Amino acid sequence: MRVPEVTRQQALTWRLQRQHLTVGAASVVEVVRTLAAVSVFASDPDLAVRRRLDEPGEPGEVQRALADGRLVRTFSFRGSVQVMAPETAGAYLAVRSAGRQWALRSWVDHYRLEPDDWPELRALVREVVANGPVPPQEIADAVTGTRFDHLAREFAEPNVTLIKPLCWQGDVVLGPDQSVGLTLQSPAAASAWAGIPPLDEAGPQTVLEYVGTYGPCTREHLDHWLGGGLSAGRARLARWWAEVDESLAEVDVDGETRWVLADDLPGLVDVRPESSVVLLPGKDDWVMGPGTKDEWVVPAECRTSMTRGANPVLVDAVVRGTWRLSGGAVEVDAPAAPSDVTAREVERLEALLRTP
Template identity: 45%
Template sequence: MAVTWAKALSWRSRRHLLDPVGTGSVADVVRRLGPVPAWPDAAAELAIGTRRTDGRSGDATRALAAGNVVKVFAFRGATHLMTPRDAGAYLAVRASSRMWELPSWERYYGLAPSDWPRFREYVRQALAEGPIKRSELAAALGRISRYRHLRSIVAEGNDTLLKPLTWQGDLGLGPVLDGEATFLSLDSVRGWAGIPDLDEAGPAVIAAYFSTHGPATPDRVHDWFGKGLGAKRRDVTRWLSHLDERLEAVTIAGDLVLVLCEDLDDLGTTTPSTAVRLLPGRDPWVMAPGTSDTRIVPPAHREAVSWSANLVISRGVVAGTWKVRGERLDITWFSDSGRVPSTALDQEAMALARFLDRRLEVAVEVG
């Protein structure tokens, strides 16, 4: 089967709901992408909204408030949006590092590994009546002498202590209320599936990665789940072996990569995409394969991508950057990206204006 990277990126673009743009809900997009970076809020809104034909700014926030998606600490400890059904598997992998048992954590927080079950239960009780603000969670910790020393840590916005509570399925983040972060019990969210067994979760999240972000090398899978979720290398290797019968090795332009067997026919018949899209910085399109992937991020422009610039994607490749200043949309088209696709950029500008609900005047420069 002859597969080129142009075909592979086109197939991935369809899986990402970028070409064609999807017609589903916020939860449908999040389910397809897996974890979506939740900060900054505007970037999360656009990452989801640009993949929906009727997407509008604020849709993701409303979906979070309705419990259609959850916000949790996941990759690299940052907040991500996931579906209630799928979140537990990613959290199981993240929890496998058991960082809260490190001696440095015990010294800083005054909690030994044996103290965590009781601490978790105390926090679950604090969340039992419904979502609470950060100040209310801090006050709850201050009401008992055992945890009083943690009150200021939480009140001052140090969320590191709270991350293991998310990883173990106790706590999620809700929408900001009166300028404060809110926290909720994940058990209260409709559709929350809990934390599965690690050897069930690992193969599941790897298969999901291939389904949306493939084709990919085993090394990239190790990077994504090892550096991103703290999974041990031996565990990722074992999970890949569990998927042996579902994965097929394919050579694309000299690169040996893996593809889910169920996707092989579709991949082989895909035609190269010519789509142009305006994406936010740190969009899953570039973060999942990694900014070191030269097929998507030309080395000359990696610095801009790494610094979270908003991205112009053409045929699946980073081809420029963009910024909104008031009612002006400034697009920088990279000089090494070929001819400026003026009509496609105008169409994308109209879609962005619709999403933001504001008029935008487009200015394009080649640089």
């Protein structure tokens, strides 16, 4: 069977549509579910999400979705905090937990906490946060006088390294309001929370979701996202890829072999390349999903600025410069960007940033 051929510009045009950058989404949750996770640190999750909506609404949409439980905030990718959809977050957390970092000898020795001790500690923590959000001090108070007394200081500080495995295993998520400092609550506070599925279900699911959002992609891209991002391990990723092989389709992109979901192949082949200018916040998933080493999206001369979290200017889906706010106005440094299209995108972005 002949492998379908598409151009790189077709592929990137299609990906822009899939990630709601040229075809807007209907809701905040739809955007976050599509992207899997939206970074909080060194980024602007509200801008990243609202730029992808048909009707962007007012600033603060993501915070409102966190407050009413449509989204959750937790430690996941790259050890940092992400905004995630409660319906799908559990699958990524299952992958993040696969490596069982808390069972490493360095962890066991430092925290004086054996792997077999975790179920009892986790149960205690779940009880504390059930009526959250609560500060970590309440967990410190709860462990005081128990056999986990030596961890009271760690929770009181708080030591987020110790809190991360509790997030990965689905015992806690971070409270919705960052302005009051670190708080913890049960993920079940989000009505759509689906729990942590078995790893043999979660792994293949996350592979399919990545290919659906970031395709046409290579195995190396998947290793970056679920391996480097979530520490899944190459052997597991290879096994999961093999398990979903029948759901994937090979495609030739300007002579390079990549993969998409088989169901998406007709749409990709039929897509017509389009010119565009898109302004995004730093650390946006458009860049972080394939990774800053992917020269399809990030040319070598732009890699340093993207790694440092500069705001990217996409010209025909490729990073060609940066932008910044100066006195409330958007200033663009991207000589390759067409002035008329850029002006319209600047106007759009300034409207998104404008408070009522």
